[in-house]
Amino acid sequence: xxxxxxxxxxxxxxxxxxxxxxxxxxxxxxxxxxxxxxxxxxxxxxxxxxxxxxxxxxxxxxxxxxxxxxxxxxxxxxxxxxxxxxxxxxxxxxxxxxxxxxxxxxxxxxxxxxxxxxxxxxxxxxxxxxxxxxxxxxxxxxxxxxxxxxxxxxxxxxxxxxxxxxxxxxxxxxxxxxxxxxxxxxxxxxxxxxxxxxxxxxxxxxxxxxxxxxxxxxxxxxxxxxxxxxxxxxxxxxxxxxxxxxxxxxxxxxxxxxxxxxxxxxxxxxxxxxxxxxxxxxxxxxxxxxxxxxxxxxxxxxxxxxxxxxxxxxxxxxxxxxxxxxxxxxxxxxxxxxxxxxxxxxxxxxxxxxxxxxxxxxxxxxxxxxxxxxxxxxxxxxxxxxxxxxxxxxxxxxxxxxxxxx
Numbered sequence: 001x002x003x004x005x006x007x008x009x010x011x012x013x014x015x016x017x018x019x020x021x022x023x024x025x026x027x028x029x030x031x032x033x034x035x036x037x038x039x040x041x042x043x044x045x046x047x048x049x050x051x052x053x054x055x056x057x058x059x060x061x062x063x064x065x066x067x068x069x070x071x072x073x074x075x076x077x078x079x080x081x082x083x084x085x086x087x088x089x090x091x092x093x094x095x096x097x098x099x100x101x102x103x104x105x106x107x108x109x110x111x112x113x114x115x116x117x118x119x120x121x122x123x124x125x126x127x128x129x130x131x132x133x134x135x136x137x138x139x140x141x142x143x144x145x146x147x148x149x150x151x152x153x154x155x156x157x158x159x160x161x162x163x164x165x166x167x168x169x170x171x172x173x174x175x176x177x178x179x180x181x182x183x184x185x186x187x188x189x190x191x192x193x194x195x196x197x198x199x200x201x202x203x204x205x206x207x208x209x210x211x212x213x214x215x216x217x218x219x220x221x222x223x224x225x226x227x228x229x230x231x232x233x234x235x236x237x238x239x240x241x242x243x244x245x246x247x248x249x250x251x252x253x254x255x256x257x258x259x260x261x262x263x264x265x266x267x268x269x270x271x272x273x274x275x276x277x278x279x280x281x282x283x284x285x286x287x288x289x290x291x292x293x294x295x296x297x298x299x300x301x302x303x304x305x306x307x308x309x310x311x312x313x314x315x316x317x318x319x320x321x322x323x324x325x326x327x328x329x330x331x332x333x334x335x336x337x338x339x340x341x342x343x344x345x346x347x348x349x350x351x352x353x354x355x356x357x358x359x360x361x362x363x364x365x366x367x368x369x370x371x372x373x374x375x376x377x378x379x380x381x382x383x384x385x386x387x388x389x390x391x392x393x394x395x396x397x398x399x400x401x402x403x404x405x406x
Contacts, residue, residue: 004139009190010131013076014140016188017124018147020080023182024087024119026151027175029259030159031056031108032239036246037168042100046243050364053239054357055109056116057231061353063117068126068346069207075191076127076342083118084183086111088176095172119182121148121322122349125329126342130192134334134398135278142274142326149270149322152263160256192338210340214347219335219394223328224351226286229387230324231355233293233380237262237317240363244373248305257307261314262321269319274326282327282334283394289320290391294384296320301377335398355383 005011031053038044071079090111097103117123125141132140162171205213214220242255276285300313332345363376 004132004136006131006133009192010128010140012188013131013190013192014128014144016185016190017076017128017144019185020084020119020124020182020189021121021144022147022151023178023185024084024116024151025121025148026155026263027087027178028112028116028120029152029238029263030155032242032259033156033159033163033256034168035239035243037163038104041168042104044100044104045368046364047361047368048104048364050239050360050362052105052109053235054361055105056113057235057353057356057360059110059113060116060120061231061350061356063114064122064349064353065343065346067118067123068342068344069340071123071127071191071342072207072340076123076189077187077191079118079123079342080186080189081183083115083123084179084186085115087115087119088179088183090115091172091175091179095169117346119186121145121325122346123342124189125325126333126345127189127191129329129333129341130338134330137333138274138277138282138326138330140274141329142270142272142277145270145274145322145325146267149263149266149318152266152321153260154263156256156259156263160253205339207340207343210336210344211347213399214336214344217335217399219331219396220344220348222390222394223331224348226290226387226390227324227328227348227352228355229290229383231352231357232359232383233297233355234321234359235356236359236363236376236380239360240367240373240376243367245305245310247367247373250305250307250310254307254310258310258314261311262318265315265318266321266323269321269323270326272319273323277327277330281396282331283391283396285327286324286391287388289323290384290387293317293320294381294388297377297381297384301374331394331396334396337398 035046035049038049067079067083090107093107093111099107125144128144129137129141159171162174238259241258245255273285296313296316300309303309328348329345332348333341336344362379363373366375367373
């Protein structure tokens with residue numbers, strides 16, 4: 001067993017969370033590949049598709065703190081398992097029931113969004129983080145986040161192939177098998193037992209007091225603002241890059257290459273940032289990540305379109321894709337402790353999903369109105385500069401009460 005893993009329970013929980021996130025985030029990454037088949041088969045516009053993804057992001061964010069609170073109270077396995085049940089219901093309705101108009105928004109938007117609030121990122125990552133110390137937490141959460149990258153790499157390739165061979169309905173049926181596998185794995189996300197002598201001041205704190213404490217802390221508010229930017233950027237890319245590449249004359253597999261390379265190289269990025277988070281200031285790492293995103297987006301949109309530029313963007317942006325999660329989660333745990341980590345990180349993730357809603361919807365809106373995604377890209381660049389600056393004033397020191405909850 002690696003030295004940074006404290007015990008077998010922590011190892012089992014980490015592996016189970018890896019499987020859950022691999023499934024949920026991998027399937028989530030494929031939805032952008034469905035825009036053309038929905039456009040042709042369901043006569044949906046890009047605004048309608050973007051709205052569905054935006055609603056999905058919004059409900060994902062709204063339910064992340066709810067499932068986070070349930071995980072803090074009753075254990076992460078229950079929250080994540082319920083999420084996979086809802087995930088399966090949403091996918092089933094999308095291919096079997098009425099799937100146009102409001103039903104399209106309910107299945108792909110509302111139900112899948114609620115499910116992601118439990119299965120994707122905030123709850124599994126936080127439940128793993130509870131098993132590790134401040135010094136080792138970013139490594140552990142980096143490994144779990146990297147599992148999402150494996151899903152990001154494999155799922156688009158699988159989906160692109162099945163869409164071309166068996167069609168979108170059968171592809172969605174295949175998704176149900178993966179969801180079942182994720183649900184079974186979620187049962188092994190074991191809650192950490194916190195000894196009473198480690199909660200001298202926090203044992204009587206309820207969740208409303210924890211929220212009040214967090215929102216009076218300047219660093220927490222800045223984290224919430226900064227994570228909005230992350231959501232806007234990755235959802236703009238994940239949802240609209242297939243359409244963007246097609247409009248620039250690079251359809252076919254070019255968007256699939258980008259999405260798969262993002263997943264592959266994000267493995268390196270999240271593991272690398274997870275390690276660096278044990279050595280350097282997490283807030284400075286976040287500022288650097290957002291600045292590099294601005295640079296890469298500028299190179300991508302202002303360079304002539306080519307398959308080589310697609311490969312460049314997939315590799316470089318992939319390194320930064322989910323790399324913001326280990327240091328962001330790590331700062332929350334470092335400041336406030338782990339008793340309400342799933343709830344507090346869920347609130348931060350809500351901001352991420354508000355940004356995701358904006359990125360998904362505005363990308364489609366600007367295209368339908370102006371025939372171009374350019375304005376959405378310009379907003380993404382401006383937001384990167386904002387996030388670069390907003391993380392620098394964060395005070396990473398644990399508050400006095402939080403030091404005794406770890």
